[in-house]
Amino acid sequence: MFRSTAIFFAAVLLFACQNGSASKPPVAATPAADNSQADKSQKTTPFEAERAFAHVKAQVEFGPRPAGSAAIEKTREYLVKELKSYGLTPVLDEFTETTPRGKVKFKNVIAEIPGETPGTIIISSHYDTKEFKEFKFVGANDGGSSTGILLELARVMAADKQKRKFTYQFIFFDGEEAFCAEWSQCLNGKDNTYGSRHHVAKLKKEKQTDRVKAMILLDMVGDKDLTIPREETSSAWLVSAIWGTAQELGHRKQFPNRPFSIGDDDHMPFLRAGIPAVDVIDFEYGDGPEDNSYWHTAEDTLDKISSQSLKIVGDVILLSLPKIEAQIR
Numbered sequence: 001m002f003r004s005t006a007i008f009f010a011a012v013l014l015f016a017c018q019n020g021s022a023s024k025p026p027v028a029a030t031p032a033a034d035n036s037q038a039d040k041s042q043k044t045t046p047f048e049a050e051r052a053f054a055h056v057k058a059q060v061e062f063g064p065r066p067a068g069s070a071a072i073e074k075t076r077e078y079l080v081k082e083l084k085s086y087g088l089t090p091v092l093d094e095f096t097e098t099t100p101r102g103k104v105k106f107k108n109v110i111a112e113i114p115g116e117t118p119g120t121i122i123i124s125s126h127y128d129t130k131e132f133k134e135f136k137f138v139g140a141n142d143g144g145s146s147t148g149i150l151l152e153l154a155r156v157m158a159a160d161k162q163k164r165k166f167t168y169q170f171i172f173f174d175g176e177e178a179f180c181a182e183w184s185q186c187l188n189g190k191d192n193t194y195g196s197r198h199h200v201a202k203l204k205k206e207k208q209t210d211r212v213k214a215m216i217l218l219d220m221v222g223d224k225d226l227t228i229p230r231e232e233t234s235s236a237w238l239v240s241a242i243w244g245t246a247q248e249l250g251h252r253k254q255f256p257n258r259p260f261s262i263g264d265d266d267h268m269p270f271l272r273a274g275i276p277a278v279d280v281i282d283f284e285y286g287d288g289p290e291d292n293s294y295w296h297t298a299e300d301t302l303d304k305i306s307s308q309s310l311k312i313v314g315d316v317i318l319l320s321l322p323k324i325e326a327q328i329r
């Protein structure tokens, strides 16, 4: 995922100034409020925190996993093996793109649970990690966390044999990260989101964009100090469904109601194609609130990840789906 720290905090400040904290106070839920809300719902799901965490650990143990590397191939084999063990039939969508490193082969991994209609809801993550020559970047949070959650979501939903109206696709995007140091530094800004751009181009070519009713993107969602504000480039109805569910479950602290804008990520090619999409992203990945000093550094390691955070995100997504489905005509 992208964003320069400077732009990020300038934007946050600008937004705060424009909106005025008097009219929209930041929501700081007290623990008491959280508990009472949780007591009201007490909704649980079969999402297993420890399974999701084990997936993050396995990815970290493969080491740095940039697109085209031997380690991402191992990661892909792991994803495929897991998905097959859930009774799914993952498909590898392979494509080659010119990058600042020359021609690189990418593979999106797609697993599908067919519904009664072709109308499709995509849940997604990128599984590559950003390449750094200067240090070992293992991407526990950035790449690892969302991919671990996505695997566990696929397991839970595949095991649930209820008839589904909508078809679900779990898409693991390759090549989200830029090869160049900065997101938009190379290839006229196109040195990033290779997998998601490829997928949307394919949908367009096959005249299938109308089939996709919603796209949910998870990115950097395993931080112990989980803070996922409402992402403002995302489709408002999807944001309402997900953040509304989080609040009903008592996770207002982790899904605060304040706005945030990421700028660019794998959801953007979908939005640009007119497909509703939402980015569930915790960009405050560092030492305390509004600090992202672990992002794209050697600090993005497994000790920063909490299985409880993975479970919160997994539960919120699972329990948001009925709300999302109800709003699709």
Ligand SMILES: [Zn+2]
Pocket (backbone or CB within 6 Å): 001, 002, 130, 142, 177, 296
């Ligand atoms: Zn990243």
